[in-house]
Amino acid sequence: MTDLELTRAIAQKGEPAYSAMSLLFERHFRILCRRYRYQFPVLSEDEVVDIVSNSMLVAFEKAHTFKGNSTFQTWLGSIIRNAILNHLDATKRQNHLSIDASETDEQAFENKYIIDEKTPLTEYQLKLLGECVSVHFARFRERNPEASMAIFEHFIENTDFKELSVLLNRSYGATRQFVSKEAAKLRAFLEPCLVHLQL
Amino acid sequence: MSENEDATATQWETTLAGENSSSTSLSDRLLAKMTRDAMLEIGEQLTPSDEMSKRAWMNIEEKARSRGLFNEKQGLLRWFRLDKFQVRVAFAMMATFVLFVWFTIFQVRDQNDIVVLAMRGESQIVIVSDANAEVPELVSEIRGLKLSPNIEKLEGGTLVETPWVINEDTEKWLKQKGFKVSKDGKLRLFLKSSAPQ
Numbered sequence: 001m002t003d004l005e006l007t008r009a010i011a012q013k014g015e016p017a018y019s020a021m022s023l024l025f026e027r028h029f030r031i032l033c034r035r036y037r038y039q040f041p042v043l044s045e046d047e048v049v050d051i052v053s054n055s056m057l058v059a060f061e062k063a064h065t066f067k068g069n070s071t072f073q074t075w076l077g078s079i080i081r082n083a084i085l086n087h088l089d090a091t092k093r094q095n096h097l098s099i100d101a102s103e104t105d106e107q108a109f110e111n112k113y114i115i116d117e118k119t120p121l122t123e124y125q126l127k128l129l130g131e132c133v134s135v136h137f138a139r140f141r142e143r144n145p146e147a148s149m150a151i152f153e154h155f156i157e158n159t160d161f162k163e164l165s166v167l168l169n170r171s172y173g174a175t176r177q178f179v180s181k182e183a184a185k186l187r188a189f190l191e192p193c194l195v196h197l198q199l
Numbered sequence: 200m201s202e203n204e205d206a207t208a209t210q211w212e213t214t215l216a217g218e219n220s221s222s223t224s225l226s227d228r229l230l231a232k233m234t235r236d237a238m239l240e241i242g243e244q245l246t247p248s249d250e251m252s253k254r255a256w257m258n259i260e261e262k263a264r265s266r267g268l269f270n271e272k273q274g275l276l277r278w279f280r281l282d283k284f285q286v287r288v289a290f291a292m293m294a295t296f297v298l299f300v301w302f303t304i305f306q307v308r309d310q311n312d313i314v315v316l317a318m319r320g321e322s323q324i325v326i327v328s329d330a331n332a333e334v335p336e337l338v339s340e341i342r343g344l345k346l347s348p349n350i351e352k353l354e355g356g357t358l359v360e361t362p363w364v365i366n367e368d369t370e371k372w373l374k375q376k377g378f379k380v381s382k383d384g385k386l387r388l389f390l391k392s393s394a395p396q
Contacts, residue, residue: 010268013267013268013269013270014269014270015269017268017269018260018269021259021260021263021268022256025256025259029247029252029255029256030246030247030252033245033246033247034242034245034246034247037245038241038242038245045245045247045251049247049251049255052255053255053258053259056259057259057262057263057266060259060263060268061266061268126229129229129233130233130236130237133230133233133234133236133237134233134236134237134240137234137237137238137241138237138241141241148238151238152238152241152242155207155210155211155214155235155238156207156235156238156239156242158203158207179214180214183214183215184217186215186234187215187216187217187230190230190234193230193233194226194230
């Protein structure tokens with residue numbers, strides 16, 4: 001059954017509503033939690049799970065208002081996003097993490113990955129490259145959570161620009177530009193890994 | 200990787216390499232792959248565990264049950280698959296319609312032409328033009344009475360409903376006189392106490 005058919009079953013109530021809710025939960029809950037944890041790293045796992053759960057409950061109560069003009073995830077996503085922003089307001093937080101003081105020493109950080117220039121690329125170097133990229137990507141995500149979510153959603157989860165534009169609350173064109181620009185920024189973030197491995 | 204994943208991976212390589220790159224070098228491909236792996240790894244870490252998902256579902260289920268989301272709709276709600284708001288709207292519309300018809304009937308009745316059919320003593324027996332009370336005996340009586348040659352239209356009167364049912368003959372007679380006979384067969388009579396002038 002499609003998401004629209006399931007929401008109609010929920011609106012009818014009774015036993016079919018239970019099965020429909022359960023199915024929608026299975027399909028979307030974990031993906032939505034991951035997406036919003038990517039986008040809002042300042043929130044803990046418990047907070048995101050609570051917010052997404054409560055938002056799903058609200059969506060089930062309002063199931064009769066879902067007309068299928070957008071995807072169910074997009075429709076529910078707007079409920080979740082508002083709930084998150086209200087939660088951040090209420091707890092007086094902004095969506096960024098403070099960068100660990102030990103990592104402000106860029107040179108010390110980069111020196112970890114300096115390899116002898118003459119040594120050819122080995123499995124060990126590939127492992128180090130992988131670690132370097134992981135750490136740099138994590139730092140990029142801390143500073144640019146929305147960008148990292150957008151890149152993850154589009155290039156890993158195949159979310160199209162139309163849906164992404166709704167998630168990011170931007171126009172279609174602005175979303176494409178944003179993703180392209182942030183990918184270039186990420187590239188710049190990752191450059192030190194290549195330089196130090198002499199590729 | 201599936202074909203779709205291959206295509207996305209290639210797209211990611213090109214994007215990361217930069218818009219002006221016509222092809223990707225080994226380093227570009229390596230970087231793209233490592234970043235992709237890093238993103239997937241973080242994605243895994245951020246995805247709730249099975250245990251957490253199960254707890255979240257139990258929580259939702261309990262709250263949904265307490266809010267009556269699983270209850271069968273009752274009565275009208277069940278038969279007509281309406282929610283509470285729709286039922287309220289339907290009842291409001293029905294009530295408005297009933298009130299409209301009720302007032303319309305009174306208005307029509309008040310404006311009906313009342314025709315003097317006969318006179319009897321000090322009472323004027325009048326029959327409403329769309330009279331729908333059947334009084335075979337009364338009609339017979341009326342038949343036996345001297346009919347006024349000039350039928351005059353009067354307004355007002357006291358409404359009296361009679362329990363008699365119109366039979367075929369009476370219906371025919373009334374229709375001949377230009378009266379409409381209603382389906383439920385009752386004749387309404389207006390009795391005026393004032394003496395005829």
